[in-house]
Amino acid sequence: MSDQNIYLPYLMRIAKITEEAPNVRTFRLEFVDETAAQSFDFHTGQFGLYSAFGEGESTFCIASSPTRKGYIECTFREVGRVTGALADKEVGDIVGFRGPYGNIFPIEQWKGKNLLFIAGGIALPPLRSVIWNCLDLRDWFKDITIVYGARTVADLVYKHELKEWEQRDDVNLVCTVDPGGETPDWTGKVGFVPPVVEKLAPSPDNTIALVCGPPIMIKLTLPVLAKLGFTPESIFTTLENRMKCGLGKCGRCNTGKTFVCKDGPVYTLDQLNHLPAEY
């Protein structure tokens, strides 16, 4: 049998566009081809390459949960050529999607554990996939705590879902904005994520921490978690190196002996400690 063209994307129709924050949008994408829709499957943590035909491909996580069938969602900020072209799209337009690629968050291994999600800014989307996956399997887990921070109130993404999580009594949501980013009606916390986590002092006992955010947030949050007693094996994150192929070939995301697109994007802190800091 001859080989398939691994660079050929699925065609996806934009079913819904949600404005999340300034220049940040969520697309809900449905498969144009019904057979592809039936056979497609993914796990939380995986990512894909999204095409704006005419401009190229960009790499984002799949921001929806695999428990929600029939579509995938991606959330992106308009920063460059491809994301700019994607931002110009409207409901009904066609984009491309290649994936799912990469490894997964091993949520099956976390049955019976507490989950602590810590996210900053535009880095909530990869964790949002895990959060909904875990909430849809709520019985598997004990306490679920979400700490989410953004620069300003306007920069918080998934505002409607934050409200939903806040109202659930089986989720402990802590939202914070950087000092100066609050509005008069803001009822959440004011402060950077690391000190907020420190004050919250979540117990490391039987707890998995998932940390995703800008490099500076991660850098300052990890020592806080270490101080609280979290081991490097219990802390997970997801890397987002620049990628072109997603298939372990183009070389961009090569970090040490690993390819972020194949061996990642999900890593424990213990694994990252054994990689060169080129991410």
Add this chain to the structure above:
Amino acid sequence: MAETYHLPQASLDPLFSVILASGRRILAPTDRDGRSELNPVTSPAQVAKDYVQTALSAKGTVFPKVEKLLSYATEPGKVELTDPVPNALPTVLFGIRPCEAAGFQALDAVFNWDYRDKFFNARLEQLAVIGVSCTRKDDACFCTSVGGGPGAVKGSDILLTPMEGGYLAEVLTEKGQALVALAPDLFNPGNGVDKAKLVVDVPAAFDQPALTAKLPALFDAGLWADQALRCVGCGACAFVCPTCVCFDIQEEADPRAGRRLRIWDSCGYHMFTLHASGHNPRDTQGQRWRQRVYHKFSYYPERYGMLGCVGCGKCTRACPVDMNLREHLVEASQAQVKP
């Protein structure tokens, strides 16, 4: 499975003829103003005589500089994709050196270690290699330091070693046998020639296994930044390299139609790893040079069980600022690891 023959000089002309008559093209080093490059040829007379190496590598035969991965036409609410059939011509590569022939295996490792790349595979399937052993070398060569040699057979389907009156011909693979079968009478029985005496002597310059073992501990050593001080980040080393495989994917389009292209790229470029946020994991030329060395001598062995370097020295010959990979590796081999 190697079978050894003697191929008389006079057999080369008719061999080219039967190869061409079988529908295969022949690519061989030709001389253009003192620079040898691969071109289609129709007779041995067109093949360059005194070359050490072609300037560019032969990897373009299986991994072209530009490859169309897909094309599409768009109209409002609709996109039509076309999956291209790679234009893989039956090809005999004649006269490439053993180092370069070995390079195909390193490319194969990347293109097929997990997902299989149909573009690469279609071209490789159509390719047969008649390598020619080295009777000359230059200052850039270091094949014997990286597991190769001036008469090494890996990657060739037939290896010819020049000798008096013609060539020692080692037929190494089924593809090689298929070429011999085109005109078996051109090949005479072999006569126990000592190949080692026919090829040039290339002394090993450094202990590669020891270097590979030591590289993790040298990661933060200052020598990579020092060596790269004069690097201008032009990427020439990657483009001439038989094993460099890193690529970019770019779009060429107008509003109604377009195509997606795979293009050679280089880890030496600042843009290669630059994130959309502006953050760059390999922000300095020293880090990028280190990546080049580590990818070939540390990550490749760990990941694929082979080196990502064949010691051909093309990078050194192409470098506009006289970086010399062999010398830099010797320096790394001698560097002290800080406890």
